[in-house]
Amino acid sequence: MLNPCLSGCSELEESCENEKSFRILFEEAPIGYYEIDCEGIIRRINRSACRLLRFDAAEIIGRPLSEFVSPEAVETRLDRLRRRIAGEEAPSPFLSEYLRRDGSKIVLQTHETLIRDKHHRVVGIRSALMDATEHQLALDALRESEERYALAVRGANDGLWDWSLKTGRVYYSPRWKSMLGYDEADIGSSPEDWFSRVHPQDLGRLKIEISLHLEGYNRHFQHEYRIRHKDGTYRWVLCRGLAVRDAQGSPHRIAGSQTDITVRKLGEERLLHDAFHDELTGLPNRALFIERLERAAIRAMRRENYLFAVLFLDLDGFKVINDSLSHQAGDQLLVSIARRLEACLRPEDTIARLGGDEFVILLDDLKNIGDATQLSERIQRELQAPFLLGRQQVFTTASIGIASSAAGYRRPEELLRNADTAMYRAKALGKARHEVFHAGLHKQAVERLRIETDLRRALERGELQVHYQPIVRRENGEITTVEALVRWRQPHRGLISCGRLMPVAEETGLILPIGEWVLRAACAQNKAWQRILPSLRVAVNLSARQFKQPNLVDSIARALEDTGLDARFLDLELSESTALAGGEEAFETIQKLGSMGVRISIDDFGTGYSSLKYLRRFPIDTLKIDPSFVRSVDTDLDSAAIATAVINLGHSLRLNVVAEGVETEEELEFLCSRGCDQMQGRVFSGPVAAQQIAPLLERRYLSPAPRADAEHAPARPSSVGNHS
Secondary structure (H helix, E strand, O other): OOOHHHOOOOOOOOOOOOHHHHHHHHHHOOOEEEEEEOOOEEEEEOHHHHHHHOOOHHHHOOOEHHHOOOHHHHHHHHHHHHHHHOOOOOOOOEEEEEEOOOOOEEEEEEEEEEEEOOOOOEEEEEEEEEEOHHHHHHHHHHHHHHHHHHHHHHHHHOEEEEEEOOOOOEEEOHHHHHOOOOOHHHOOOOOHHHHOOEOHHHHHHHHHHHHHHHOOOOOOEEEEEEEEOOOOOEEEEEEEEEEEEOOOOOEEEEEEEEEEOHHHHHHHHHHHHHHHEOOOOOOEOHHHHHHHHHHHHHHHHHOOOOOOEEEEEEEEOHHHHHHHHOHHHHHHHHHHHHHHHHHOOOOOOEEEEEEOOEEEEEEOOOOOHHHHHHHHHHHHHHHHOOEEEOOEEEOOEEEEEEEEHHHOOOOHHHHHHHHHHHHHHHHHOOOOOEEEOOHHHHHHHHHHHHHHHHHHHHHHHOOEEEEEEEEEEOOOOEEEEEEEEEEEEEOOOEEEOHHHHHHHHHHHOOHHHHHHHHHHHHHHHHHHHOOOOOOOEEEEEOOHHHHOOOOHHHHHHHHHHHHOOOHHHEEEEEEHHHHHHOHHHHHHHHHHHHHHOOEEEEEEEOOOOOOHHHHHHOOOOEEEEOHHHHOOOOOOHHHHHHHHHHHHHHHHOOOEEEEOOOOOHHHHHHHHHOOOOEEOOOOOEOOEEHHHHHHHHHHOEOOOOOOOOOOOOOOOOOOOEOOO
């Protein structure tokens, strides 16, 4: 709509003196005319304009112009007219797109004049229309010509080519030829001089892209492909071009440029490789492995007898190697293991590193599950040979879980999960072995998850308890120490022992709050018991994760201060591997604890990475012989020899030696005969609740419990018997 200030009359008054003559000229003019008022309503249109728009006059008159051109175009035209009225712009024709009755569009050249009344006020607009289709085609051709020129300018430093479709000859610029390592005379002027050098895998698509542009499906030709250099290597190039067409739209020539993009493509390929491969080993990563696993699952659905399997490998003891030798050595070991694993596989198999020391293998197209177990056995044999890390020889094994597609899976991730579950089962059964997944393992895994979930609430619900097991002197059975052992009385599962509780707590990190609670509870309880037995000590186990806490020493000091227990009456028990793997930091921590008065015991001695060096250097007070070496010392020569050696070793280093897991009087007698300082085991008492310890402390001395089959043996009042 025109600005209201421009309108002054609701009726159009012609400047022509003879209205009738004007109407005849208007209606019969070979040029299309229409008139609109100041509101943008069409008030008059002639036959030529109706023919152009394919409407009858009655269908147009009285309707707004915006129904036939876009609202944006109307606003643009009105802006032009406002500038004309203000004397800011001279009248000039312009192109405008109109909507026809059948829904098609036509581009018309429009020339507008102002209609004024007798007072010279603008009361409307008269527009003259001419078909501008040919004019638009000319403009398009001009624009394409300009684009070709711009392309040529851009390609000045690239190779240029110009292909005459009529003669079949191609002009290749000197730069086009030198880009491929050729001189001017080395390449002719035929299309084959181009296409014969294109990589066979890329040639078909290149020709299709050129054809699509020549046939008008694509406005421009642009394609990336590989082309052979004179030195025999392939270079990546970007080729652009535009066709030159005649008046009928048929192409008679196509010209363009060629750009060397090898550096960019190699960078893209490297980025793509890095996105799907492990940086350290170069093996596929989880993303690529899952993609190939999904493909295998699809093949399994399509082929009735198709079988594949996943092997999940986790190295045994890698953390100790990594921490004790250095992370650099650990990385070197992982690379060496990756190469050995690759050597075990067929070309169609896939091995990937998931992270840390975890590897997975996809075995494709198996005859039966036995193929997977045979590969597992071969891997174990390959890992038996030592790895040389610098000058250090290192040995390692792997726990392997196997899951096959025979069970049927809805999602490939389920197969990977089940192989992982089977691997954990292999670790639990002693490591350096393989286990095949079965439904029972999944049930165990679900149960373990439930335990983890419930354990997170156990502390706040008061479900954890501390049981205590006495440690007695060899000479007279006097109770010197009680070892604190956490138990979990779960409402639905009953009493859960350390063996099931602690692995879950360690893996989830719950060991930290649980360990803090056990330490404080044990210190407070021992302080109370010292009213009965002033010299009583309490032993508390520290897990590997607890021992690595940077605030460990301060935390123990606060627990002693808050409970009032003197540090001399606290024993902290560490496993061999925990003490050894910590290196200098472990040494400093143990020294700080020793300077406080806390005593340090090495628990389960002989089962880890035993080293006389750390025994001599670290401020250790006690060695505890692992129960596996105590069991059957009276009948097994190997166990007897090991137990004797540990006792002698401890005494030679002036250490106190405690035998754990003493079950029978025969074992007790053997250990006493070898001079073992103290005993701990069910032959005296198993772990019992705190309220059951007080009566024992009042007696102060324990003697061995009677055998379960000795019905007529006299009772020993100082014994507690076998408690769970």
